[in-house]
Amino acid sequence: MVAGLDPDLDRLITRLPKVELHLHIEGTLEPEMAFALAAKHGVTLAYPSAAALRAAYDFHDLQSFLDLYYAGCAVLRDEDDFRALAAAYFARAHADGVVHAELFFDPQSHTSRGVAMGTVIGGLRRAIADAHAQYGMTAELILCFLRHLSEEDAFATLEAALPYRDQFVGVGLDSGERGNPPSKFARVFAAARGHGLRIVAHAGEEGPAAYITEALDLLGAERIDHGVRCDEDDALVARLVAAKIPLTVCPLSNLKLCVVKDLAEHNFAALLRRGVAVMINSDDPAYFGGYVADNYRATAAALGLTADELILTAEHAARAAFVKDDIKAGWLARIAAAR
Ligand code: HPA
Numbered sequence: 452m453v454a455g456l457d458p459d460l461d462r463l464i465t466r467l468p469k470v471e472l473h474l475h476i477e478g479t480l481e482p483e484m485a486f487a488l489a490a491k492h493g494v495t496l497a498y499p500s501a502a503a504l505r506a507a508y509d510f511h512d513l514q515s516f517l518d519l520y521y522a523g524c525a526v527l528r529d530e531d532d533f534r535a536l537a538a539a540y541f542a543r544a545h546a547d548g549v550v551h552a553e554l555f556f557d558p559q560s561h562t563s564r565g566v567a568m569g570t571v572i573g574g575l576r577r578a579i580a581d582a583h584a585q586y587g588m589t590a591e592l593i594l595c596f597l598r599h600l601s602e603e604d605a606f607a608t609l610e611a612a613l614p615y616r617d618q619f620v621g622v623g624l625d626s627g628e629r630g631n632p633p634s635k636f637a638r639v640f641a642a643a644r645g646h647g648l649r650i651v652a653h654a655g656e657e658g659p660a661a662y663i664t665e666a667l668d669l670l671g672a673e674r675i676d677h678g679v680r681c682d683e684d685d686a687l688v689a690r691l692v693a694a695k696i697p698l699t700v701c702p703l704s705n706l707k708l709c710v711v712k713d714l715a716e717h718n719f720a721a722l723l724r725r726g727v728a729v730m731i732n733s734d735d736p737a738y739f740g741g742y743v744a745d746n747y748r749a750t751a752a753a754l755g756l757t758a759d760e761l762i763l764t765a766e767h768a769a770r771a772a773f774v775k776d777d778i779k780a781g782w783l784a785r786i787a788a789a790r
């Protein structure tokens with residue numbers, strides 16, 4: 452139980468059917484699994500134990516996190532590693548009441564180490580099939596380009612993924628935001644749109660509001676990942692409201708990466724009350740101290756969200772998913788019944 456959270460709201464959060472749209476599957480690698488996979492493959496990690504690794508999760512910005520996150524990827528080598536990683540996430544997500552998840556994956560952090568695209572996608576798709584059979588959950592994959600790498604590398608990654616086109620729904624953009632604007636990838640995203648892929652992009656996490664505008668105008672982004680710096684531009688906020696552009700906000704991530712100093716200072720509630728389609732996600736839960744229900748609880752307690760606001764948050768997520776309208780209608784009915 453989170454301190455300061457009304458028990459009725461706590462129970463509502465437990466009951467709410469949740470859709471998670473901002474989740475990096477590599478960011479669900481818990482230290483214990485990292486050590487188990489390191490032993491399996493004879494890989495040496497930079498820390499002596501899982502406890503020591505977890506104790507190193509003290510970040511001061513996005514890059515200080517990414518350095519550990521990419522180092523952790525080194526233990527993911529064969530198809531079963533990717534299956535096991537995603538299976539562990541689905542078990543936790545199911546326990547949190549997640550009915551649907553759209554998983555980001557970063558193929559360049561694996562293909563650069565000699566792991567084949569088919570190994571990554573094959574393992575993740577096996578876990579998705581198992582989660583559907585076991586829990587009735589659904590999930591999709593979104594391939595993210597690493598924005599600190601070149602446009603050429605992104606094009607090569609898209610090319611390598613096209614044989615698996617029917618196994619992922621969209622493309623996104625992640626990694627170090629500062630100095631890597633969406634404009635750098637306009638041509639790659641145009642090519643992805645040409646293949647019928649859905650478009651999302653991280654923007655306005657550490658980067659300026661102008662990167663959100665670029666993601667919309669130059670990449671064709673349908674959702675913005677994070678987007679919390681939109682409030683530096685009133686005209687942009689008005690545009691997000693009018694065009695119903697969803698923001699996949701990740702409150703505990705913003706806290707851990709020092710995007711906000713205190714959750715009580717987070718602009719989630721202010722954006723929600725201004726009519727922006729914000730929702731709550733976990734981003735990299737193994738690193739940021741909580742899965743999606745933990746994020747709902749911490750945010751509700753810190754910002755005094757009401758039951759209606761929690762329901763609206765869950766509705767925003769359901770509406771923003773890349774699934775057919777009749778599926779969304781089913782979730783929305785279940786959300787209404789959770790009240
Ligand atoms: N931001 C950018 N890139 C990322 C993140 C994030 O929060 N998590 C994993 N890659």
Ligand code: ZN
Nearest residue numbers: 475625676734
């Ligand atoms: Zn993210």
